[in-house]
Amino acid sequence: MCRTLFLGLILGSLMLGGEAYAGLTAKQIVDRAMKHSYLGKDGSQATVRMTLTNQRGARRVRSLLIWSQRLEKRTRSLVRITAPADVRGTSFLFKENASGQDDMWLYIPALKRTRRIVGKARQGRFLGSDFTYADLEARGLKSAVHKRLADAKIARFACYVIEARPKAGSGSAYLRIVAWIRKDNFVAIRLKMYDQRDKLIKKLFVRRLGRNAAGKPVIKETRMANVQQRTSTLMRVLSSKSLGGGASGLFTVRNLARGL
């Protein structure tokens, strides 16, 4: 009797801890993974350092201030460059839309002008890094047809493996993306992007994961490698502060042009 009770409790705890989501569809898993942004923690102001490494191993550093928040179930991000000096003050505003393409604006301090980023400009390198604007939005993963592949393990972590084929018209440069999403916290710790010839072009790996005060996972360090060009970008969150309430005014074109 006692043994049965004990085994039941252990089994129950195991089920609750690990396999409670076994019945989730690929779409549901991706939707949960999308809550974790590579641009820093939700509801925070983060200081981020991007280290760009070229084929020869030479490094260049970009410093950014990133404000990010989910408002009305949609991600809003404001990115402001603080280094290097020649592009200091250049700012980006990302606004996720429920349908269609997300809105993106760019403020160029030298021209004192705000410009919309349209179409294929989203596939451009973000600050010369291996991230494209679309990668930061994770648009390729969101607007896609998802398929669950066999589960796998990365290091000690059990992961769902999802294949996402971006829908026509999503503006994605990839034919497909394979994502390894941790079962315990739904963080997509590895993404593999394949180009239109189905050749692996990029790999993203979440190397450092923190937890906020509520114990929720926060992406702290991400490495994106372009395996075809043999370049990589390490994006590291150096520090972050809570935005507090009333931050919605931050994510406006008006604020974009204020600078600093």
Added chain:
Amino acid sequence: MIRPRVTVGLVVAGVWLASALLCPAVGAPAPADEVIEDPEDDLRPRVRPAPRRRAAPRRRAAAAEEVIDDPEDKHRPSPQKGAQPKQATPGPAFVPRILVGGSLGLWTAFDVRHEGRRRGVAGDQRATEDVFEMLTRARLNVESRFRKWAKVRVEARLTHWASCERPGSDQVLWLGNGEAWRSRAEVELGEAYVDLYLGPVDLRLGQQIVSWGLGELINPNDVVNPRDLRQGLLAFDDDRRLPVLAVRAAVHWRWLKVEVVWLPFFKAHRMDLYGSDFALLGPGASSRLAEAEHQIERLLDPTLHRFAQPLLLQTRRPADDLTASTAGFRLSTSRRGWDVALQYFFGWDLTPALSVDEQVYGMAMEGRLFINQSINLAALLPLVEGRSLYRSTYEHTHQLGLSVGKAFEHLAVKLDVSYQPDRGFIRTDPVAGPFGNDVLNLRVEHHTLLSALSVEYAWGSKLVAQLQGVHLALLDRRRADPRELMGFLREAHAALVVGYVRLQLLRQTLLITAAAAVDLLHGSFTLAPMVHYKITDQWRVGVGALVFEGKPDTLFGAWTRNDHLWADVRWSF
């Protein structure tokens, strides 16, 4: 034998149950965290959390950080000591920031179509030409957001320009043998303003640049700031707008933005009348105007040339008081990919209104202004009679503008239309006599419609292409009007096509740019290819060319003698 194991199992189960259900602070962290209010979570309950409670989960969070190495990655970064990310800390939404930056740049150009040394050669009446030019620019700026609602920016600018001519047409120019050196140095305040963000109102007070209109190449609605035109009319690699002292208020109301700007004082375009390649009466100007430069130089001692220019450009300025103030407003909205703006500006027409005494003008046209290398005293007769020989003033103008932009899937289309009922132009054709004792007004006013339609395309961040069609229509100009305006305009309209292509390679370190403008009516054009390379994040070098082609007395053909190759280096910090 079984009993101890059962006992241990029961104890473990009891502890597990107790920890999971009754004592969350001791047990698994996740349920416990759900109870403790997250200071970084904006959706948290309105109750302010106690400091002690905030501290505990942070310590736990620090311990919970995970570092995972990609087992597939052979080139993974090695762990870096001393660069560990700090944990998220609760803090105010605003942190005061201060940024100090600047740049130092050296630009040099060599004229490839020069005609040898001009000044000082006996009998040579051609205008001076800059064969070698050197422009040094230093910028230092400090910007501080010291309050959530306030920001200040101050910029200091130092500019030094020098040029020289070749010693002779058969000699190679190197800096040591350059002759007829000219230079100027300017130390001035650039942008210097205070921003106040007061609810729906953004206020900017001070010296500033106001960007109106949507186009980024030629923008007819960007009318608030004067320009520095001393290095040419078109600039593809530089912002030549001059900051003006102004008060600007932008009121944001739902999807509408209302902008009001007030400029208390007058500020003119910065241009050379003579003595440099792009001067109004310089070597690149039309032949009739270039002749005038020579006559001015003969009137004045060379040591006075630099000081005489501003006086000749403006013999009477608008008063330095509030009577010279100008103002405008702009309504704009941005909805569903559309950007629409309407603007009105009551400002100064920055093209000088020139008038000349008829007798002096007639003598100049007939070549009687000088007799045997000396000024004809008869030309000074109007002075004796109390009249001015020459006047250069400024007139008010009204400007109405409309801007419409739409972002499509792969393109952005922008239209800027500007209407001025009283836009001034300088008449440059020879006026037929007879000449009396009146003043001959060389300013011609027209109802002017200037439109610019731009199409922008971007292919990733590698390629950005912009194509712009510009049309100028003088609405009230008669077809048979024989007057020539501004040295090239003999019709009631003019049309330009401007193109700009920028290619970024090698992770945005190599920048290849080509810009061109074609005058469709007369076939003249200008071409500006350039290549920049970022050696490091601080150092950038570049080379380029500026080429003009076309018949004389056309918009770009007039400047063919100013073709040059240039190189620059810039350090930013």
